[in-house]
Amino acid sequence: MGRQGLPPQARIRKAADFERVRREGKYSPGPLLGVAAYDRGEGRSRLGLAVSGRVGGAVVRNTIKRRLREAFRRNQGAILPGWDVVLVARPKAAAATFQALQENIFAGLARAGALRRKEKP
Numbered sequence: 001m002g003r004q005g006l007p008p009q010a011r012i013r014k015a016a017d018f019e020r021v022r023r024e025g026k027y028s029p030g031p032l033l034g035v036a037a038y039d040r041g042e043g044r045s046r047l048g049l050a051v052s053g054r055v056g057g058a059v060v061r062n063t064i065k066r067r068l069r070e071a072f073r074r075n076q077g078a079i080l081p082g083w084d085v086v087l088v089a090r091p092k093a094a095a096a097t098f099q100a101l102q103e104n105i106f107a108g109l110a111r112a113g114a115l116r117r118k119e120k121p
Contacts, residue, residue, distance in 0.1 A: 004073070005069070005073070006047060006069045006072065006073050009044065009046075010044055010045070010046055010047060010073075010076075011046060011047055011048065012046045012047065012048030012084055012086065013048075017046075017048070017084060018048055018050075018086060020038060020084070021036050021037070021038040021048065021084045021085075021086045022036055022086065024038055025037050025038030025039075025084070025086075025112070026038075026111070026112040026113070028107070028108035028109075028111040028112055030090075030104045030107060030108055031090070031092055031104070032089070032090055032092050032093045032096050032100060032101060032104045033068075033087050033088060033089055033090060033093060033101065033104045033105065033108065034087070034088035034090065034108070035085065035086075035087060035088075035104070035105060035107075035108025035109060035111075035112065036085070036086040036088070036112075037083055037084070037085050037086075037108070037109060037112035037113075037114045038083065038084045039080075039082060039083055039114070040082045040083065040084055041082045042081075042082045043081065043082055044076075044081055044082075045076060045079045045080070045081060045082065045083045045084070045085065045114075046083075046084050046085070047068075047069065047072045047085050047086075047087070048084065048085070048086040048087070049065050049068055049069070049086070049087055049089070050086060050087070050088045050089065051064050051065055051068075051088075051089040051093075052089075054091055055089050055090070055091050055093060055094055056091075056094045060094050061089075064089050064093050064094065064101075067098050067101055068087050068089070068101060068105070070098075071098065071101055071102040071105055072085070072087075072105070074102075075102070075105075075106070077116075078106075078115055078116055079109060079114055079115060079116070080114055080115065080116055083114045085109065085114065087105065
């Protein structure tokens with residue numbers, strides 16, 4: 001079975017890229033996550049995570065990061081190509097279910113206009 005993680009080219013790693021999303025992107029606050037999204041206009045969508053020590057200890061922070069990466073990976077098809085997305089975890093995210101985190105991500109991306117429109121059958 002192959003790796004199913006988020007590949008390096010699908011992650012935001014440079015501080016300048018995080019700063020661009022924060023400065024020029026659309027920010028949508030939520031109860032569990034803040035979602036910032038910026039349309040680069042090209043390439044695949046990328047994910048950046050900001051999980052501070054206020055959320056919990058190292059084990060809790062790493063668990064949240066794994067859940068957020070997995071939610072992004074599973075739903076990449078619903079996100080328009082060329083968007084940079086930064087998820088900022090809030091302390092309540094530590095006790096949230098995977099489904100609740102996923103719903104918060106979708107709500108924030110919908111407000112930013114980063115989701116594909118669903119076609120009616």
